[in-house]
Amino acid sequence: xxxxxxxxxxxxxxxxxxxxxxxxxxxxxxxxxxxxxxxxxxxxxxxxxxxxxxxxxxxxxxxxxxxxxxxxxxxxxxxxxxxxxxxxxxxxxxxxxxxxxxxxxxxxxxxxxxxxxxxxxxxxxxxxxxxxxxxxxxxxxxxxxxxxxxxxxxxxxxxxxxxxxxxxxxxxxxxxxxxxxxxxxxxxxxxxxxxxxxxxxxxxxxxxxxxxxxxxxxxxxxxxxxxxxxxxxxxxxxxxxxxxxxxxx
Numbered sequence: 001x002x003x004x005x006x007x008x009x010x011x012x013x014x015x016x017x018x019x020x021x022x023x024x025x026x027x028x029x030x031x032x033x034x035x036x037x038x039x040x041x042x043x044x045x046x047x048x049x050x051x052x053x054x055x056x057x058x059x060x061x062x063x064x065x066x067x068x069x070x071x072x073x074x075x076x077x078x079x080x081x082x083x084x085x086x087x088x089x090x091x092x093x094x095x096x097x098x099x100x101x102x103x104x105x106x107x108x109x110x111x112x113x114x115x116x117x118x119x120x121x122x123x124x125x126x127x128x129x130x131x132x133x134x135x136x137x138x139x140x141x142x143x144x145x146x147x148x149x150x151x152x153x154x155x156x157x158x159x160x161x162x163x164x165x166x167x168x169x170x171x172x173x174x175x176x177x178x179x180x181x182x183x184x185x186x187x188x189x190x191x192x193x194x195x196x197x198x199x200x201x202x203x204x205x206x207x208x209x210x211x212x213x214x215x216x217x218x219x220x221x222x223x224x225x226x227x228x229x230x231x232x233x234x235x236x237x238x239x240x241x242x243x244x245x246x247x248x249x
């Protein structure tokens with residue numbers, strides 16, 4: 001697919017800073033910069049999609065450096081780019097708080113700090129916070145607690161009542177139905193709850209959030225190349241509306 005010719009609307013206020021975007025795929029975040037007034041915009045990711053906006057310089061670790069999307073490759077790709085500028089990170093960085101901290105040195109981090117990211121990825125910390133805020137959270141077991149699931153491993157309707165998950169994972173990778181056995185270090189069990197997977201887009205403030213919208217999260221769609229619980233994409237609007245989701249907010 002040829003590069004898109006993206007028309008940028010002129011902003012009356014020029015931002016005298018450069019912007020650096022880092023994510024496994026930067027296309028969505030890059031699209032949001034159309035019409036922005038940054039001095040320059042660079043996107044570092046794994047793919048180097050050719051349909052990224054034309055005003056964004058795209059650096060692919062695989063295409064331009066011949067390296068997979070590792071911490072070493074990301075640091076190398078970001079060297080000399082947007083120094084003293086603004087850093088935005090996206091998907092693919094959620095398990096790399098140390099890397100976020102490294103990239104944020106000498107740059108203004110527009111997003112959660114490495115410490116906040118680390119807490120959000122810690123199931124014990126996250127479950128405690130949800131409990132304090134009366135937000136439903138699935139029952140979770142840790143290595144050494146597997147016997148607590150012995151009474152109801154299998155649900156009456158078939159399948160497992162528990163999911164085995166890797167803590168440092170994403171997109172449904174490393175998730176499977178639990179059939180017994182011991183957990184490895186870095187794994188957890190979570191009770192398998194019925195329902196439709198939903199994603200929410202929001203802007204967070206110190207005293208609340210602004211919800212932008214909901215999408216249905218597709219998982220395990222074979223013709224999209226996925227299986228099991230692996231993420232397959234998102235669609236909108238939600239079948240049946242979003243009223244049932246809004247009651248939690």
